[in-house]
Amino acid sequence: MRRILTCLLLILALPASAQIYKYTDANGNTVFTNQPPDGQNAETVELPATNTVEAQPLTTPPSTPAGVVSPASYAxxxxxxxxxxxxxxxxxxxxxxxxxxxxxxxxxxxxxxxxxxxxxxxxxxxxxxxxxxxxxxxxxxxxxxxxxxxxxxxxxxxxxxxxRVNTSSPALRPPPPPPTPKPAS
Structure with missing residues (x-):
């Protein structure tokens, strides 16, 4: 399972680092590869540019001066x-x-x-x-x-x-020990 996952991740990373070729195999299947096949007529696949987003500068929220309470924000x-x-x-x-x-x-x-x-x-x-x-x-x-x-x-x-339970309640006291039998005379 790890090998399959690794291969899939590598395939996803290929467009960013290698040329992609496309050809049709003997069974009529379209094949994409990073190596041009020997003896096959392969087309070079031109990939569109990847999307990029410029990092936005960090902004800090305005701080309130010391001693000033900000207004309540919870309804x-x-x-x-x-x-x-x-x-x-x-x-x-x-x-x-x-x-x-x-x-x-x-x-x-x-x-x-x-x-x-x-x-x-x-x-x-x-x-x-x-x-x-x-x-x-x-x-x-x-x-x-x-x-x-x-x-x-x-x-x-x-x-x-x-x-709370009152611990001095008679109901919570342990029962007294049973009486000791008197010796027979």
């Missing part, structure tokens, strides 16, 4: 996957939330969560973000879009409650 920026009416059950405090964006996240932008108004986790370009070991109780959560270290847009804050 939709909101968190999804958080309950609105009931508490979120997360026994170990780990859960994930989605981020709905329109248009798609720009290549230079990153998403970061704000848990109770404080940055949470590493910035990411994935619209599904995970939280770990969040304490039980009421929290607020928002997502911000970063361009480098600069926040350029923030979603509305969503308030939710985390419900």
């Amino acid at each position: 939709v920026l909101e968190l999804t996957g958080l309950p609105s009416d009931e508490a979120m059950r997360a026994n170990n405090g780990t859960f994930s939330v989605g981020v709905q964006l329109e248009p798609r996240l720009a290549a230079t932008h990153r998403l970061r969560l704000l848990l109770d108004g404080q940055p949470y986790g590493q910035p990411s370009n994935v619209p599904r973000l995970q939280l770990s070991n969040v304490e039980r109780g009421e929290h607020s959560l928002a997502v911000e879009i970063l361009n480098g270290e600069q926040s350029i847009q923030q979603s509305a804050s969503v308030t939710f409650t985390v419900q």
Whole structure:
């Protein structure tokens, strides 16, 4: 299989580096080759010039001066996957939330969560973000879009409650050991 692939690639590269000849064999088949056949009347095939594209000069996007926030460019920026009416059950405090964006996240932008108004986790370009070991109780959560270290847009804050298993609950305690039998007298 590798030989066939190699031969095909070489045949594709031939027009760029060799003369092509065309002739008809004894069975009436048209044959193209890079070597003129002995004893055959072969035509030289003139290939059209290959297409070329000139490299365009690189342009850098205009940068905003330090301290100036660029205008928000996302029409939709909101968190999804958080309950609105009931508490979120997360026994170990780990859960994930989605981020709905329109248009798609720009290549230079990153998403970061704000848990109770404080940055949470590493910035990411994935619209599904995970939280770990969040304490039980009421929290607020928002997502911000970063361009480098600069926040350029923030979603509305969503308030939710985390419900975790209470480890001091009698239902979670191990059962007491069975009573030891009394020696017979």
